[in-house]
Amino acid sequence: MTVRIAAFARIGEILRSGTLELSLPGGATAGAAWQSLCASFAQLAPLRASTRLVINGALADDGTPLHDGDELALLPPFGGG
Amino acid sequence: MTVRIAAFARIGEILRSGTLELSLPGGATAGAAWQSLCASFAQLAPLRASTRLVINGALADDGTPLHDGDELALLPPFGGG
Amino acid sequence: MHYAIVDAPLDLAALIAAVRTAASGGLVTFVGYVRETSDDGRPVSGLDYEAHDELALRELRAVGAEASTRFGPARVAIAHRVGSLELGEAAVAIAVAAAHRGVAFDACEYAIDQLKARVPIWKRERYRDGDARWRENAPATPPAS
Amino acid sequence: MHYAIVDAPLDLAALIAAVRTAASGGLVTFVGYVRETSDDGRPVSGLDYEAHDELALRELRAVGAEASTRFGPARVAIAHRVGSLELGEAAVAIAVAAAHRGVAFDACEYAIDQLKARVPIWKRERYRDGDARWRENAPATPPAS
Numbered sequence: 379m380t381v382r383i384a385a386f387a388r389i390g391e392i393l394r395s396g397t398l399e400l401s402l403p404g405g406a407t408a409g410a411a412w413q414s415l416c417a418s419f420a421q422l423a424p425l426r427a428s429t430r431l432v433i434n435g436a437l438a439d440d441g442t443p444l445h446d447g448d449e450l451a452l453l454p455p456f457g458g459g
Numbered sequence: 460m461t462v463r464i465a466a467f468a469r470i471g472e473i474l475r476s477g478t479l480e481l482s483l484p485g486g487a488t489a490g491a492a493w494q495s496l497c498a499s500f501a502q503l504a505p506l507r508a509s510t511r512l513v514i515n516g517a518l519a520d521d522g523t524p525l526h527d528g529d530e531l532a533l534l535p536p537f538g539g540g
Numbered sequence: 541m542h543y544a545i546v547d548a549p550l551d552l553a554a555l556i557a558a559v560r561t562a563a564s565g566g567l568v569t570f571v572g573y574v575r576e577t578s579d580d581g582r583p584v585s586g587l588d589y590e591a592h593d594e595l596a597l598r599e600l601r602a603v604g605a606e607a608s609t610r611f612g613p614a615r616v617a618i619a620h621r622v623g624s625l626e627l628g629e630a631a632v633a634i635a636v637a638a639a640h641r642g643v644a645f646d647a648c649e650y651a652i653d654q655l656k657a658r659v660p661i662w663k664r665e666r667y668r669d670g671d672a673r674w675r676e677n678a679p680a681t682p683p684a685s
Numbered sequence: 686m687h688y689a690i691v692d693a694p695l696d697l698a699a700l701i702a703a704v705r706t707a708a709s710g711g712l713v714t715f716v717g718y719v720r721e722t723s724d725d726g727r728p729v730s731g732l733d734y735e736a737h738d739e740l741a742l743r744e745l746r747a748v749g750a751e752a753s754t755r756f757g758p759a760r761v762a763i764a765h766r767v768g769s770l771e772l773g774e775a776a777v778a779i780a781v782a783a784a785h786r787g788v789a790f791d792a793c794e795y796a797i798d799q800l801k802a803r804v805p806i807w808k809r810e811r812y813r814d815g816d817a818r819w820r821e822n823a824p825a826t827p828p829a830s
Contacts (some may be wrong), residue, residue, distance in 0.1 A: 456806060457807045457822055468590060538661065539662070540632050564720060570786065572712075644715075649786075
């Protein structure tokens with residue numbers, strides 16, 4: 379299956395793009411997607427604890443399952459205002 | 460001697476004017492001026508406790524002496540804002 | 541900065557311009573309007589304000605000076621209108637700029653609280669039924685240190 | 686009311702107009718500007734903001750809804766700018782109208798505090814020396830009840 383990664387701020391810089399397509403085995407979780415990204419972008423690994431995972435607009439965690447076509451957003455700590 | 464009375468808000472209404480001239484014996488105090496006004500405007504009497512006396516822009520009390528040409532302002536409780 | 545007792549409509553933008561600098565990170569403003577209902581629920585047609593102009597301006601400056609240092613450095617402007625105001629018109633406007641927002645909020649709220657307690661301005665509420673009353677602010681409460 | 690994530694200059698007057706009614710006795714506004722010096726003292730040339738537009742707008746609405754009831758009835762409008770901002774430009778603007786001023790102050794301060802903690806917006810500080818850094822807000826502190 380394919381999920382769309384939406385990356386923001388410093389995570390977007392690490393992934394060198396605000397969005398990318400990620401191919402994963404069927405039934406993969408948000409945590410598995412993160413691990414897959416870390417394999418390609420090693421700078422991502424230390425950011426897990428400070429990063430919120432959001433699937434199709436809803437807060438998720440490492441165990442939340444992904445489905446084909448989902449958007450997984452990676453949100454580093456906020457800096458608005 | 461003559462002092463100028465500056466009256467505000469409900470006190471101005473009671474005195475039927477925002478300003479008036481008041482003749483007083485030499486050496487009269489602010490308290491004596493108030494008593495003199497009360498003799499002419501009985502509605503004033505119950506307002507003493509809530510009224511600030513200000514002579515030439517400086518806070519005064521009943522014992523503060525007046526001098527010819529002074530302005531005595533009678534300030535009821537404030538309502539700004 | 542900018543302190544005024546005026547008998548013309550208040551200009552919030554002018555107060556903001558008076559306090560903003562390149563160091564301003566946060567701006568807090570307060571505007572008090574004539575509203576359609578009194579505190580005790582009577583339909584209001586307008587307010588008349590009068591002030592002891594000289595004392596009021598002096599006390600506005602004192603309140604502003606306190607507000608501009610008490611919580612951290614801030615720049616403060618305050619204008620209060622006098623005369624006859626209709627529904628929806630602004631009676632008082634305050635602008636406070638500071639590097640950080642907490643200082644600006646605290647200073648702005650301090651300024652309006654102290655203004656109501658200390659500045660010699662009086663308000664007469666006119667009601668839709670033709671009656672009118674002088675309205676007094678609640679007695680001053682000591683500001684938190 | 687009015688909630689927006691926009692890539693154009695903010696219009697405080699429009700926010701004020703969106704919240705004011707004949708029942709508004711007090712209006713409090715907050716504007717956050719790009720200031721010339723960072724929190725750690727570096728000369729700043731500008732800020733770049735980005736947002737998860739959909740989530741940010743949803744969360745702005747949630748913050749506004751909370752602010753509009755938590756301290757008493759209030760009307761709330763919030764706009765946050767995204768894109769590249771120069772010194773002195775407004776990054777965020779909030780307007781809160783209420784019958785009484787205490788409610789308006791509390792709701793406005795709550796709104797900006799919660800915005801900074803909860804709304805998915807990010808800020809990159811550009812420095813005069815050509816460097817740039819993503820800047821994170823302090824972790825959320827639970828609001829006082």
